[in-house]
Amino acid sequence: MPMVPITVMGYRCERGGGEWVPKDPERQPVACPKCKSPYWDRPRKKSPMLTYDNFRDRIKETLKRSGPLTWTEIRTVAKLPEKFPNNKWVHQLERDIGLKRNKDNHGIIKWTIS
Numbered sequence: 001m002p003m004v005p006i007t008v009m010g011y012r013c014e015r016g017g018g019e020w021v022p023k024d025p026e027r028q029p030v031a032c033p034k035c036k037s038p039y040w041d042r043p044r045k046k047s048p049m050l051t052y053d054n055f056r057d058r059i060k061e062t063l064k065r066s067g068p069l070t071w072t073e074i075r076t077v078a079k080l081p082e083k084f085p086n087n088k089w090v091h092q093l094e095r096d097i098g099l100k101r102n103k104d105n106h107g108i109i110k111w112t113i114s
Helices: 050-067 071-076 088-094
Strands: 099-101 108-114
Touching: 050 071, 050 088, 050 108, 071 108, 088 099
Parallel strands: none
Antiparallel strands: 099 108
């Protein structure tokens, strides 16, 4: 018996990339069977990239208003998307705005500007 290719229409998840053939072709799926996302048919929104100049200005403004802060406090107040700061940018901030990072008695690093 000869083998022949068969094409079947299915769905692809925009979030996780899973592909599947629906059990009921008359109904649109509620969620992706692989990742369980109800947003399987909508691509993720891309957040705009943060430039160094914008990062610098937000850090400077936050530290001027609030005084010494930890990175977590800065990121919360300035609404920065990064969980960890970019080391190259931090070293550049030390040169550009006089950023200082000092450990307190408990080993917590506080950021200040001079």
